[in-house]
Amino acid sequence: xxxxxxxxxxxxxxxxxxxxxxxxxxxxxxxxxxxxxxxxxxxxxxxxxxxxxxxxxxxxxxxxxxxxxxxxxxxxxxxxxxxxxxxxxxxxxxxxxxxxxxxxxxxxxxxxxxxxxxxxxxxxxxxxxxxxxxxxxxxxxxx
Numbered sequence: 001x002x003x004x005x006x007x008x009x010x011x012x013x014x015x016x017x018x019x020x021x022x023x024x025x026x027x028x029x030x031x032x033x034x035x036x037x038x039x040x041x042x043x044x045x046x047x048x049x050x051x052x053x054x055x056x057x058x059x060x061x062x063x064x065x066x067x068x069x070x071x072x073x074x075x076x077x078x079x080x081x082x083x084x085x086x087x088x089x090x091x092x093x094x095x096x097x098x099x100x101x102x103x104x105x106x107x108x109x110x111x112x113x114x115x116x117x118x119x120x121x122x123x124x125x126x127x128x129x130x131x132x133x134x135x136x137x138x139x140x141x142x143x
Contacts, residue, residue, distance in 0.1 A: 011047075012057055015040065047060025087136055091133050094121050
């Protein structure tokens, strides 16, 4: 999947083809007015299908250019919203200099499985890291 995303190219309105006949009838129950689809990308996502190729190309390119958070890390981050200890651990692992330190932190916190995500944690978008760090700071200030 990561390789597929890396190979994805920017689309233009000319990349869209108009659906007609049976193809349109098959998609009609799923979408309000799907008229155009990308001829090179069969996957449904923002901008594919669309009713206006100009808007579709903009939505598609915007969707595929934003940084992605891996699914397992996303689940961990959802848990961390309600668990300040886990949130603190994620921040510490992000800042840890090496794998041994990450493993020690995870074991001490009783969250050994978090160690498996250390590469994803250390590579997560800066905005996600800063939000977690602010959550830890606010929790510390409130106590």
